[in-house]
Amino acid sequence: MTPHALWTAFYTILSREIRRFTRIWAQTLLPPAVTMTLYFVIFGNLIGSRIGQMGGFDYMQFIVPGLIMMAVITSSYANVVSSFFSMKFQHNIEELLVSPVPNWVILTGYVCGGMARGLGIGVIVTLVSLAFTHLEFHNILMVVITVILTSALFALGGFINAMLATKFDDISIVPTFILTPLTYLGGVFYSIDLLPDFWRGVSMINPILYMVNGFRYGILGVSDVNPFVSLGMILLFIVVLAAVALNLLRRGKGIRN
Amino acid sequence: MAYALEIQGLTKTYGDGFQALKGIDLKVAKGDFFALLGPNGAGKSTTLGVVSSLVNKSAGQVRVFGHDLDTELSAAKLNLGVVPQEFNFNQFEKVLDIVTTQAGYYGIPLKQALISAEKYLKQLGLWDKRNTPSRTLSGGMKRRLMIARALVHEPRLLILDEPTAGVDIELRRSMWTFLQEMNRNGTTIILTTHYLEEAEALCRNIAIIDHGQILRNTSKRELLQQLSVETFVLDLAGGHQQLPQLDGYVRRFDKDGALEVDVQKGSGLNQVFVQLQQQGIEVDSMRTKANRLEELFVRMVEANADNSDNDPKAQL
Structure with a gap:
């Protein structure tokens, strides 16, 4: 295929993904906005006002970056895992398999589709947070890079989950039993400085901690870990997951007989 | 002679050890209207699945218009249109979106895809339904939608796996006319069907497959002459x-x-x-x-079943 044809194929996948999640906006775009509003009201306002400061900021300001990141992670992952698994389930993945689209274009198209939803949700949640607190961006470039790479990473995770899943239960296991606990324990609601040494050490092997803190550094200028180490970790995970996803596609795992 | 499809020594063994294809050799000439016939589980869909990249082969070579699937997959796929047995489009998408999206996968820009989609949806009587969600179409319309989708990138080889299954006789005849017209205009067509009258009416050459082996590959005329x-x-x-x-x-x-x-x-x-x-x-x-043809087909398959331990070709 020519570069122009490859671009058309990529754009077709991406626009189809965007069309899908905007068509069902009440299931995809609205719930995170509602959930995050509740977090802001309950944790930020009601409980946060009694907690006082954390990391030198109001508790509400402290948790906003983590909550935005949590919404981005969940949405990026959910978009790809549900869309790609539905295509497998309905067999319309065959439309792609019989076509000449290379595997890397398929992967890029789906990942960018997941990123589009994740970043869209990130913007929505950020706008909602402005109703509750004042945000100043310490390093806007760091914010943008961290959120883009994080959404790409979790879109890749969702893709791999969808490739390996054989039934609908399989696409909810990872978000429920792995993603959610890691996110809650990734420093969204607290600084790991509050933890005893042992648990602080354990937290350091949680990849989401690096993403939340990288993002928090971009907004507030404070972080539990070096922000450049955060970026390095995210990039490393992206390379590994992309290699795994491409290998699964090459083998046709779960999509070819 | 130039071939639209060449298959050499194709084998497929599934993970549980079941050998679905046992070294198939098959050639389909350019411009042919070819039928691949066989009872359920004979290996028809597996063969077409390998050709259309939906099934990984265990061994053998497949070439589409000279392009080897192992080395020139993209070029081979550009020449190929596939109409599967089961409905496999997104039931929530509109008819026109399904066809133009498929064109996009082949690198065809939307403007051009819309022209091609309009042409085939009109020819197949679906243009009025272009903005209808596909799940609301009748069974016959869904079959025609899959044909339009397979043709939108103008393939030179069209593969149809049971294209008229569950379609009423009137619609079946109109689909035959459409396919014959496509074939007259140069598209090579390979179909599998359980309606042997369909193969007899449409096809020039026929291969009969059973237990993963080709029992016979010849012209329809020669095949029918065997009837004594x-x-x-x-x-x-x-x-x-x-x-x-x-x-x-x-x-x-x-x-x-x-x-x-x-x-x-x-x-x-x-x-x-x-x-x-x-x-x-x-x-x-x-x-x-x-x-x-049905008489002959039943005779051949029965002979093969009776002598499955021996060389099937020797039984004909």
Whole structure:
């Protein structure tokens, strides 16, 4: 295929993904906005006002970056895992398999589709947070890079989950039993400085901690870990997951007989 | 000779050890209208699945218009359109979106895709339904949608796996006309079907597959010449309770009371009419018993089943 044809194929996948999640906006775009509003009201306002400061900021300001990141992670992952698994389930993945689209274009198209939803949700949640607190961006470039790479990473995770899943239960296991606990324990609601040494050490092997803190550094200028180490970790995970996803596609795992 | 499809030594063994294809060799000439026939589980869909990249092969070579699937997959796929057996489009998408999205996967820009989609949706009588969610279409419309989708990138080889399954006879005939027109315009067509009258009406060449092996690959004409006996159905005037005397012919009444007569190839029907006339029996109408290909097909598959331990080709 020519570069122009490859671009058309990529754009077709991406626009189809965007069309899908905007068509069902009440299931995809609205719930995170509602959930995050509740977090802001309950944790930020009601409980946060009694907690006082954390990391030198109001508790509400402290948790906003983590909550935005949590919404981005969940949405990026959910978009790809549900869309790609539905295509497998309905067999319309065959439309792609019989076509000449290379595997890397398929992967890029789906990942960018997941990123589009994740970043869209990130913007929505950020706008909602402005109703509750004042945000100043310490390093806007760091914010943008961290959120883009994080959404790409979790879109890749969702893709791999969808490739390996054989039934609908399989696409909810990872978000429920792995993603959610890691996110809650990734420093969204607290600084790991509050933890005893042992648990602080354990937290350091949680990849989401690096993403939340990288993002928090971009907004507030404070972080539990070096922000450049955060970026390095995210990039490393992206390379590994992309290699795994491409290998699964090459083998046709779960999509070819 | 240039071939639209060349298959050499194709084997497929599934993870549980089941060998679905046992070294298939098959060639389909450019411009052919070709039927791949076989009973359920014979290996038809597996063969077409490998050609269309939906099934990973275990061994062998497949070339589409000279492009090897192992080394020139993209070029091979550009020449190929596939209409699968099961409905496999997104049930929530609109008809036009399904067709133009497929065009996009082939790198065709939207403007051009819309022109091509309009052409085929109109030809297949679906243009009025272009903004309808596909799940609301009738079964026949869904089949036609899959044909439009497969043609939107103008493939030179069209593969149809049971294209008229569950379609009423009127629609089936109109689909035959459409496919014949496509074939006349240069598209090579390969189809599998359980309606052997369909293969007899449409195809020039036929391969019969069973237990993962090609039993026969030849022209329809040559295949039908193998039939040594042809059965004629005669509607007798006035109705008869007793079988007429017909020396030299096997005869019987069918369930509707018409007289069936088996006639050896080349022996003619004159003697049948002479003997009936001598007995004062008049014939209102006459037809051949459908369908010749079906008879031959059943005979071949049964022979293969009876001799599955031996070389199947030796049984024909």
